[in-house]
Amino acid sequence: PGAAVPGKQCPSACQCEEDGILLLVDCSEQGLSSVPTDLSPLTSYLDLSMNNISEIQPNAFHNLHFLSELRLSGNHLRHIPGPVLQGLYNLKVLMLQNNQLERLPSEDPWELPNLLSLRLDANLIMEVPARTLSGMRSLRHLWLDDNALTEIPVSALNDLSSLQAMTLALNRITHIPDYAFRNLSNLVVLHLHNNMIRTLEQNCFEGLHSLETLELNFNELQEFPVAIRTLAKLQELGFHNNNIKAIPEKAFVGNPLLQTIHFYENPIQFVGRSAFQFLPKLHTLSLNGATEIREFPDLKGTSSLQVLTLTRAGLTGLPFDLCHLLPKLRVLELSHNVIEELPSFYHCASLQEIGLQHNLIKQIEMNTFQQLSSLRSLDLSWNRINTIHPDAFSSLQSLIKLDLTGNRLSILPLTGLTSLTHLKLKGNMALSRSFREEDFPNIRVIEMPYAYQCCVFGACNSYKAAGQWEEQMGSEEEDLQKKALSLFPVHADNNYDLDLEEFQLAIEESKVQTSIQCTPIPGPFKPCDNLFDSWV
Amino acid sequence: QHKQVTGVSSQGCQGGCQTCSVYNGCLTCKPKLFIHLERDGMRQFGVCLASCPNGFYGTRSPDRNDCIKCGSECDSCFNRNFCLRCRAGSYLHKGKCTESCPDGLVPSDTMKECV
Secondary structure, rough: OOOEEEEEEEOOEEEEEEEOOOEEEEEOOOOOOOOOEEEEOOOEHHHHOOOOOOOOOOOOOOOOOOOOOOOOOOOOOOOOOHHHOOOOOOOOOOOOOOOOOOOOOOOOOOOOOOOOOEEOOOOOOOOOOOOOOOOOOOOOOOEEOOOOOOOOOHHOOOOOOOOOOEEOOOOOOOOOOOOOOOOOOOOOEOOOOOOOOOOOOOOOOOOOOOOOOOEEOOOOOOOOHHHHHHHHOEEEEEEEOOOOOEEEOOOOOOOOOEEHHHHHHHHHEEEEOOOOOOOOOOOOEEEEOOOOOOOOOOOOOOOOOOOEEEEEEOOOOOOOHHHOOOOOEEEEEEOOOOOOOOOOOOOOOOOOOOEEEOOOOEEEOOOOOOOOOOEEEOOOOOOOOEEEEOOOOOOOOOOOEEEEEOOOOOOOOOOOOOOOOOOOOOOOOOOOOOOOHHHHOOOOOEEEHHHHEEEEHHHHHHOOOOHHHHHHHHHHHHHEEEEEHHOOOOOOOOOOOOOOHHHHHHHHHHHHHHHOOEOOOEOEEEEEHHHHHHHO | OOOOOOOEEOOOOOOEEEEEEEEEEEEEEEOOOOOEEEEOOEEEEEEEOOOOOOOOOEEEEEEEEEEEHHHHHEEEEEEOOOEEEEEEEEEEOEEEEEEOOOOOOEOOOOOEEOO
């Protein structure tokens, strides 16, 4: 430390750096208990964070007319009178977070006409007096989160028409009154999460013409926030972890630009059929446990949906034109409903995952899954499927996971299943035929109804003597090393940045490919021969 | 110096650490400070800060405060989708960094904004 730059004194405990004719001064984490008195008037950046300053001398900054950024975060400040910040006309960023500020000046407010960012988060502020922010008309970004506010500082906010982003999260706010943000026409982001908000007045968001992100997560909302209907520019809405039981009809009619809605962890029972209509930018919709839903929601005009999760409801069927409505669907998760019949998913060409487990499906037609060339995972477990059309899977060239556990199959059509790596058939007690290894050339994990069906996949070899097993493992280990090194050539000259994680994964991957995991494993009481057939 | 079997200690920790380990620095921070994971080759080293470094923003929750990476186009940000300052070559307008400005506004290289 000490003078780093001739002609521009640098306080002894600080580090200084020249920025043209100006000076950047860093005095952070020096155990200081007061602001250095010999600061250069050419200081444009001053970092006093993480010290032990509990009070600022009245004239500490009086000659710092070039100061653009002042960091006082992580000190023990309880109060900063208005005159202390007098004359800082060029100040753009003021960081006061992580102090012990309890009250803010009101009679003699801070005059900071060019301030853009004000951090007051992580203090003990219980209220923001009406005139506190009146001297900061250019303010764009305001942090008041993690304080002790019990209400929205409506009057104080009235002067901030330039405000673009604000967080009032982690306070004790319980209610939002009408016109709380009346003049904040430029506000784009508003965080209100982790408060105790129970009620919202119908017009509480009036005036927020530019709002794109609204976070109401982790509050105590009892009703759906209908006040959002005035937010025409809203793109991201969160109200998860509240106590909302119903989503009304036309719930988002005023928010056509919505892309994401997070509302999990609410005891939602009822959802209006038209609730999610006309949301052309929405890409994810997930509803779990809304038991009062009987009919599939009307998703007219919500054609960009990629992920639809609708589980544990009372759905009995799906619209026949589902794929015309949702042509971009990638993940369809409808488990734990009471669906009996399936439409054709023919036009859902982007579908990669289908989850229909725990329904009442009886049969799979030829065209149910036709042309789903991107489908990778199909879960039909725990239904009542007794017949599958021989060509039902014929065009599923990307299918690697098929789960038919707990159905009533006696025949499994094999056409189209050659790329499977995971197949589950447990519980289909009438499916007693033996398969051949060439039926599933890529299989790695397979669950069969009977042990003898595993023999063809090498499961019977596990009887081998232990010694022989280790010997074989030894030589196998060497092959793996050579194989892994061929994946990651190490060139002495260009010190190849080997990512250890990938290297270990490659070894694990090579090991797995050589062994098929088939259950149930044959044993003394589950022999390899199909005793039942030989007795008959 | 009280060191548990795992090498985690609350004694002798740097700055705002609550608990730390020799190898990974801060594991938890004192109340209201943000934990930031710095990369040192393959190693991650925790530090506790009152404000996150450039390119990261702070998220507060009742039990933890983290530094999270901004969107790639921001130099600093308020949250993942709202920039405070842009990287060289793009201009800030209402939290977005764009290479050209909307009608009626012009790019200012000194302020890196549309004005």
